[in-house]
Amino acid sequence: MYQQIVVLTGAGISAESGLRTFRDQDGLWEEHKIEDVATPEGYARDPLLVERFYNARWQQFHNGAIEPNAGHMALAKLEKEFTGELLVVTQNIDDLHERAGSQRLLHMHGELTKGRCPRSQQTFLLTEPFGPKHTCTCCIPAQRLRPHVVWFGEMPFGLDRIQHALDSCDLFIAIGTSGTVYPAAGFVDTANHHGAQTVEINLVEADRHSQFQYHLQGKASEIVPKLVEDILQGKILSN
Numbered sequence: 001m002y003q004q005i006v007v008l009t010g011a012g013i014s015a016e017s018g019l020r021t022f023r024d025q026d027g028l029w030e031e032h033k034i035e036d037v038a039t040p041e042g043y044a045r046d047p048l049l050v051e052r053f054y055n056a057r058w059q060q061f062h063n064g065a066i067e068p069n070a071g072h073m074a075l076a077k078l079e080k081e082f083t084g085e086l087l088v089v090t091q092n093i094d095d096l097h098e099r100a101g102s103q104r105l106l107h108m109h110g111e112l113t114k115g116r117c118p119r120s121q122q123t124f125l126l127t128e129p130f131g132p133k134h135t136c137t138c139c140i141p142a143q144r145l146r147p148h149v150v151w152f153g154e155m156p157f158g159l160d161r162i163q164h165a166l167d168s169c170d171l172f173i174a175i176g177t178s179g180t181v182y183p184a185a186g187f188v189d190t191a192n193h194h195g196a197q198t199v200e201i202n203l204v205e206a207d208r209h210s211q212f213q214y215h216l217q218g219k220a221s222e223i224v225p226k227l228v229e230d231i232l233q234g235k236i237l238s239n
């Protein structure tokens with residue numbers, strides 16, 4: 001039976017809930033150039049455009065159209081029933097894991113539902129779309145909050161905690177990630193190095209250079225619930 005599991009989730013699991021992925025092939029995100037809406041330079045150039053962009057993403061969640069799927073639900077069940085240690089690391093900025101019930105969760109690329117003080121780095125929950133009145137309460141004068149999202153060229157959050165979890169995990173599961181964006185793409189190497197079993201779940205056929213020991217091809221909403229049941233029953237992955 002596994003003792004310590006690290007799960008990494010990416011755009012693929014949110015896509016099954018109907019969210020368009022962050023990195024489309026054409027370098028556009030909802031018709032915007034990535035460099036305009038997902039870089040510190042883009043924000044410095046036109047903060048209102050960036051706020052409008054994240055507000056539109058934020059609204060998608062508040063109109064009830066996007067819901068957690070069976071993959072998110074299964075990971076919340078794993079957290080509740082697994083007797084060992086579990087950490088879910090997500091590259092997604094949506095709150096679908098939380099809404100499914102996950103609590104031991106690390107948003108390495110930030111959260112759409114929060115704003116951050118650019119001076120103190122303190123985060124604030126957003127109860128309505130971004131606007132000029134969203135200022136921090138930690139500074140005098142109060143600072144305008146920026147989206148609590150990791151942009152290109154910025155350092156992801158929680159890397160020390162993730163590294164620590166990977167160093168001692170015996171199972172690493174990557175779900176719906178492209179495996180091409182570092183540092184997340186290197187997590188499998190760390191897990192392999194420490195002797196963990198490693199498994200990837202993806203819609204597309206596994207890259208033949210993949211570092212994972214096991215590949216499960218198909219929808220996360222179908223494969224993750226089965227894998228979670230196996231883990232809870234004490235089964236170990238084998239060929």
Ligand SMILES: [Zn+2]
Pocket residue numbers: 117118119120122136137138139142143
């Ligand atoms: Zn502040």
